[in-house]
Amino acid sequence: MSTIVLLTMTGLGLGALYFLIASGLSLIFGLMDVLNFAHGALLSIGAYGTWWAASGNLPGAGPGGAGFALAVLFGTAVGTVAAVLLELAVVRPLYTRPREQVLATVGVGLAVPALLSGIWGPDALTFPGPEALSGTFGLLGAHVPVNRLVLIAAAVVVLVALRLFLGRTRHGLVVRAGVEDRAMVTALGIDVRRAFTLVFAIGGCVAALGGALGGLYFGSVDPRQGTSLLIFAFVVVVTGGMGSVTGAAVAAVVIGLVQQFANYYTAAGLGDLAVVVLLGALLLVRPRGLTGRLA
Amino acid sequence: MSTATETHDRTDGPPVTGPPRPAAATPARVLRWWPAAALLALAVAPFSALPLPGLLDGPVGSPGSLQLLATCLLFGALATGYDLLLGRTGLLSFGHALYFAAGSYATNMFLLEAGLPFALAAVLGLCFGTALALVLGSVSLRVTGIGFSMVTLAFAQAGSILVSRNPGGLTGGEEGRAAPAGLLPSGLVGIDNTANLYWIALAYLVLTLGVVHWAVRSPTGRVWEGIKENERRVEVLGLKPYGFKLTAFVLAGALAAVGGLVHLLLTGGSTPQTTTSDFTLSLLVMVVLGGSGTRWGPMVGGILYTWADHRLGDLAGSGAVADLPAVLRVPLSQPLFLLGVLFVAVVHLLPGGLTRLPARLGAGRRATANTSVEGRSS
Numbered sequence: 001m002s003t004i005v006l007l008t009m010t011g012l013g014l015g016a017l018y019f020l021i022a023s024g025l026s027l028i029f030g031l032m033d034v035l036n037f038a039h040g041a042l043l044s045i046g047a048y049g050t051w052w053a054a055s056g057n058l059p060g061a062g063p064g065g066a067g068f069a070l071a072v073l074f075g076t077a078v079g080t081v082a083a084v085l086l087e088l089a090v091v092r093p094l095y096t097r098p099r100e101q102v103l104a105t106v107g108v109g110l111a112v113p114a115l116l117s118g119i120w121g122p123d124a125l126t127f128p129g130p131e132a133l134s135g136t137f138g139l140l141g142a143h144v145p146v147n148r149l150v151l152i153a154a155a156v157v158v159l160v161a162l163r164l165f166l167g168r169t170r171h172g173l174v175v176r177a178g179v180e181d182r183a184m185v186t187a188l189g190i191d192v193r194r195a196f197t198l199v200f201a202i203g204g205c206v207a208a209l210g211g212a213l214g215g216l217y218f219g220s221v222d223p224r225q226g227t228s229l230l231i232f233a234f235v236v237v238v239t240g241g242m243g244s245v246t247g248a249a250v251a252a253v254v255i256g257l258v259q260q261f262a263n264y265y266t267a268a269g270l271g272d273l274a275v276v277v278l279l280g281a282l283l284l285v286r287p288r289g290l291t292g293r294l295a
Numbered sequence: 296m297s298t299a300t301e302t303h304d305r306t307d308g309p310p311v312t313g314p315p316r317p318a319a320a321t322p323a324r325v326l327r328w329w330p331a332a333a334l335l336a337l338a339v340a341p342f343s344a345l346p347l348p349g350l351l352d353g354p355v356g357s358p359g360s361l362q363l364l365a366t367c368l369l370f371g372a373l374a375t376g377y378d379l380l381l382g383r384t385g386l387l388s389f390g391h392a393l394y395f396a397a398g399s400y401a402t403n404m405f406l407l408e409a410g411l412p413f414a415l416a417a418v419l420g421l422c423f424g425t426a427l428a429l430v431l432g433s434v435s436l437r438v439t440g441i442g443f444s445m446v447t448l449a450f451a452q453a454g455s456i457l458v459s460r461n462p463g464g465l466t467g468g469e470e471g472r473a474a475p476a477g478l479l480p481s482g483l484v485g486i487d488n489t490a491n492l493y494w495i496a497l498a499y500l501v502l503t504l505g506v507v508h509w510a511v512r513s514p515t516g517r518v519w520e521g522i523k524e525n526e527r528r529v530e531v532l533g534l535k536p537y538g539f540k541l542t543a544f545v546l547a548g549a550l551a552a553v554g555g556l557v558h559l560l561l562t563g564g565s566t567p568q569t570t571t572s573d574f575t576l577s578l579l580v581m582v583v584l585g586g587s588g589t590r591w592g593p594m595v596g597g598i599l600y601t602w603a604d605h606r607l608g609d610l611a612g613s614g615a616v617a618d619l620p621a622v623l624r625v626p627l628s629q630p631l632f633l634l635g636v637l638f639v640a641v642v643h644l645l646p647g648g649l650t651r652l653p654a655r656l657g658a659g660r661r662a663t664a665n666t667s668v669e670g671r672s673s
Binding site: 109 | 387431434435437438441442444445446448449450452453456457460462572573576579580583625626628629630631632634635636637638639642643646
């Protein structure tokens with residue numbers, strides 16, 4: 001029983017991490033038809049930003065208490081700025097060429113991890129976290145690491161915030177309408193391009209937060225982390241149905257749980273394969289993903 | 296899109312039979328023979344002692360240079376095969392490395408574990424790679440557009456994980472596995488026989504160019520072009536795009552599997568680097584750099600990229616870079632950073648890739664000439 005509880009919590013934590021990357025990816029894809037290959041790089045930037053600040057390089061920030069919150073805030077802000085720069089400098093000039101937009105983000109996705117590994121070395125760096133988040137707590141007889149709870153809480157907050165933003169605000173309305181029919185929104189005289197930058201900023205912000213909390217989850221940061229998480233985020237986006245935030249949330253939970261349970265009950269590493277097999281099986285039954293949205 | 300189509304027709308359509316423009320007639324006739332001349336030059340390269348300082352470390356015929364040239368030709372061919380999907384059918388696959396690695400690893404497994412003779416192992420390895428492309432292609436093509444890209448990437452990643460986990464000691468994990476020298480034909484092993492491997496790589500390039508050229512001009516190739524331009528229109532014409540796309544996918548996968556086989560011989564083993572997503576992305580860089588959807592572009596891109604990759608590696612480790620201040624040294628010491636930035640630059644500044652550059656420059660000059668003529672007449 002305690003094993004199942006632990007696996008469930010770990011799977012949910014991993015799912016939360018996937019959701020943080022996949023939600024931004026899904027929104028950007030839904031609105032702009034751009035598969036952002038640099039999204040993993042944004043996550044890495046957030047992770048390294050937080051690591052850099054929490055290692056005592058930023059005045060006031062540190063590995064514990066309010067200092068750590070400041071470090072996470074700093075990392076998230078850096079990721080958001082990077083996302084806006086990415087949109088303005090790389091993606092926007094290719095506005096009329098969606099395929100080239102994807103290719104350009106591929107280039108950024110190659111360059112940024114290489115740069116990070118050039119500056120801080122290719123090996124994993126220990127991630128400084130507060131004492132309070134490195135312990136465990138008892139739940140139904142299992143010792144669950146506290147950071148899983150932090151990740152789940154962050155993902156729930158992001159999900160609620162995104163739903164409120166999309167459902168209740170004017171900007172959210174434009175984004176949702178843009179996801180449905182970009183041409184119509186443009187025809188109504190609304191500058192969809194401003195919505196693009198906004199969505200990129202949101203996506204980058206959430207991904208960078210995912211990077212900061214991912215450092216907590218894995219206990220380390222390394223340049224390749226973002227790219228490897230990105231691939232599972234792709235699986236989540238396809239499984240959940242593209243452009244749907246709720247679909248991404250459901251799929252992230254399913255993928256995270258399947259991966260953890262398969263890793264534990266079969267050979268280690270088979271969980272990653274199980275996820276892809278699950279994706280293949282789902283595509284055979286429902287090519288449009290769980291929510292049935294158009295790919 | 297329309298300009299791309301025009302250029303496409305000019306490079307790939309049947310030879311123009313009408314009266315050619317008088318001024319260009321003689322050079323055009325000579326130019327038509329350049330592939331044959333290039334092929335001849337490449338075929339006799341192992342006999343040449345010509346030094347190419349800056350381009351190659353030793354004379355052309357030395358084993359080191361031949362190894363690099365063979366790698367360049369191999370990747371030129373691989374990129375050409377990959378463009379069958381990207382440039383000809385409009386399928387952005389991120390999982391092409393999987394079929395390349397499958398050809399290499401499967402052949403190696405049949406040699407190492409089953410002890411089969413090389414020819415049989417090669418045929419079985421090729422069949423395995425093709426069958427894998429058929430199975431995974433039929434699943435991933437159930438999603439269209441970018442979803443297809445993501446699914447192919449996921450499958451390739453699963454393959455990469457499988458290889459690195461070293462199931463049953465079969466793949467050798469991060470180390471890869473060396474091919475058994477004793478089971479390979481003796482003419483394909485050792486530094487003395489680099490020329491033979493070079494010719495094999497050249498043959499693979501010629502094969503790929505031939506197959507792609509033939510396939511693109513076949514009726515199926517016409518449908519691929521239609522799918523690339525507008526898939527809905529092909530459906531409306533009563534054709535099912537799925538089968539045509541799967542054909543392209545399996546053909547490209549089979550060509551990649553042959554490439555994996557050549558790579559196995561050339562490097563003497565299977566390495567897990569060939570399974571990574573970075574490897575597929577570098578194929579993508581090659582194709583876009585050279586010019587997607589053109590006859591020679593992917594080949595040119597593949598050769599240039601591979602050569603630059605080796606040279607950038609040397610540059611990164613050279614003393615000149617180590618002496619630079621940190622702001623310059625850190626980015627310059629990362630070949631992937633340079634390639635990534637180069638790629639973004641090519642996408643932005645060079646739509647259509649290197650092979651369309653002369654046409655673009657020519658068009659620019661003609662446009663300038665036309666304006667000046669108009670200016671005079673008015």
